[in-house]
Amino acid sequence: MEVEVDFLEAAKGATKTVTFDRAEPCLECQGSGAKKGTSPDTCSTCAGRGAVVQSTGFFQIQTTCPSCRGQGTMIREFCPACDGAGRQARSREVTVDVPAGIEDGMRLRLAGEGEPGGAGAPPGDLYLVVRIREHELFARQDDHVLVEVPIAFTQAALGATIEVPTIDGKEDLKIKGGTQSGSLYTIRGKGIPSVRGGKRGDQIVRVVVEVPKKLTKKQEELLRSFAETEEANVTPERKSFFEKLKSYFEG
Ligand SMILES: [Zn+2]
Ligand SMILES: [Zn+2]
Known part of the structure; x- marks a missing residue:
């Protein structure tokens, strides 16, 4: 079950x-299996002993009475509620x-x-x-609670304090500036208590950086001028990627 x-x-x-x-x-029958008001008869085959003795030459073998299956009694009229079983589900x-x-x-x-x-x-x-049952926000790994939280790309770039759900309610989480999508943050002691010792696991927050699908005119202008500054300001990761690209194509 x-x-x-x-x-x-x-x-x-x-x-x-x-x-x-x-x-x-x-x-109905208090478990006897006999119809109410009647009681089981003593088995005539074994005289109520529940066993019969068979002689085969020298040997005498005692076996369970075949008529009453060892009960010693025979039911004349079965209890209609349980069909003589004496039990009901x-x-x-x-x-x-x-x-x-x-x-x-x-x-x-x-x-x-x-x-x-x-x-x-x-x-x-x-x-x-x-x-x-599965939860729409939380998943579990051992005694740790896993949560995926979307953040805006500006929050990822600039840093922010965001509210994250825990199994105890809301909790503030500080996101560092320059956080990459998929980064993991740990909130200690906010996981699930161990069923064996009670010590709680951690909550692990995976942040997913969201890029806006639509921009207002103003936002687009701002981002375009931001992009212009970016040309001159290539991050080390991108720089090494471009260097690898260059050597890949140029051999
Ligand atoms: Zn019954
Ligand atoms: Zn019998």
């Missing part, structure tokens, strides 16, 4: 209610504590919530596999 949790529920912990069907003793609701930091695919053990064992044995444990 699986239980689905949100990204933030997995990060911070949550209490979830799960509903599932489980075989429970039939309410009934819906069961259980609350589960999902610990903070749980990872996708981890299993939660619910003691005693499994199917009952045969012949009155106590029920086993139920295991729930945790599935974490």
Whole structure:
């Protein structure tokens, strides 16, 4: 069985209610399998012992009674509610504590919530596999939260303080002047607590520099005059690229 949790529920912990069907003793016949008001007869084949003894020459072999399959009793009239099985699938609701930091695919053990064992044995444990829904902003790598944040090319060039989302709310992040698209910034301790120790990971912000698709007349003029200054002011990266180009074409 699986239980689905949100990204933030997995990060911070949550209490979830799960509903599932489980075989429970039939309410109509109290688990006997016999119609209400009747009771099972003693098995005539084994006289209620549940076992029969067969003689084959010298040997006597005791086997489970074939008539009552070892029950010692025979049901004359089956309970209509459970068709004589003595059990019914009934819906069961259980609350589960999902610990903070749980990872996708981890299993939660619910003691005693499994199917009952045969012949009155106590029920086993139920295991729930945790599935974490994707988040539209956050992704996860180990205990780190990954976020991609778009910034304007002017912010990248000049530097800026931007607001970034974290799992605790908004956080200010200082972008250095001259930041390249794809640069990573780390906000320490803003990740997900480890499900094993509680120590929180980091948030890693990847900035994506956006180039405007449309410019106003004024912006275009400003950028054109900026471009003119650029000719004389080639960055070291571009300079080395142009040098490589030159040697590539000229051999
Ligand atoms: Zn029944
Ligand atoms: Zn029998």
